[in-house]
Amino acid sequence: MNSHDPDIEPAEEKEIEVSDQLEAAEEESSAGEGDDSAALEAEVMKWKELALRTAADHENYRKRAAREREEAVRYxxxxxxxxxxxxxxxxxxxxxxxxxxxxxxxxxxxxxxxxxxxxxxxxxGVTEIESEGKAFDPNVHEAVSQEVAEGVDDGQIIRVMRRGFMLRDRLLRPATVVVAQSAEESDSEEN
Missing domain, CATH: 1.20.5 (Single alpha-helices involved in coiled-coils or other helix-helix interfaces)
Structure with a gap:
């Protein structure tokens, strides 16, 4: 209860407080109407930017999910x-x-x-990796040894021990090969 006026009941006291707050808000809005419109425009731009980002994120997710689904089917x-x-x-x-x-x-x-x-x-979609007579490629070949071979370039595959395979554009299994080594390189390793 209000200690200043014993005749005012609590409900009437709340109404006076609410009306005082409304009057204060009206005074602030009439005084700073330019500030409110700028703040509202900033708020609108913030939410608009958030909506655009969310739409872009959703589109990226949709594309990524479609790509992953296609890849899952392919492999x-x-x-x-x-x-x-x-x-x-x-x-x-x-x-x-x-x-x-x-x-x-x-x-x-x-x-x-x-x-x-x-x-x-x-x-x-499986294809064999062509190896014999080709240059050694560590991305698709696995060298098990090197041998001296006359008339063959250094690093060239001279024998396939186990065939390698690709599944479309992925390595399924590397080819296990023997690679040629020049006679000079072999002599330098022995010394």
Whole structure:
């Protein structure tokens, strides 16, 4: 209760305080109307900029999600294909052993299976890395040794130990190769 006027009830006291605050706000607005409009314009610009940033962020997210989804579809079989490659290596060793008698039905049947495997890999986007006779590239080749080779440039691949493969534009497995070493370099290493 108000200690100054015992006749005023608490509700009436609150009304007086609210009306005093409204009067003070009206006086401030009439005195600083230019300041309020500038502040409001700044507030509008801030929210407009935030809306534009949010829209740009959403568009970037949408594009990134579409790109990731496409990539997931393109490379979804990668782990399966990586597990298939050692099986293919063993099959190739069997083909080399069976090549001694190319007229046998076993060899003919295995050759048909090899063609089907190669067609399957091609349809999945798998390509073999051409290596023999090429320059060594550490991005797609794995050197297991160097050998002195006459008539071959230093750093050139002279033998492929295990074939390498690409899945579209990704390395699926590097080619394991033997690289040529010049005779002079070999002599300097020995000394």
């Amino acid at each position: 979804s079989n990668q782990s399966l294909l990586e597990e298939l490659l050692p099986i293919l290596d063993n099959f190739e060793m069997g083909m080399q052993a069976a090549a001694q008698d190319q007229s046998s039905m076993i060899y003919v049947g295995m050759d048909m299976v090899r063609k089907q495997l190669n067609e399957f890999l091609n349809s999945c």
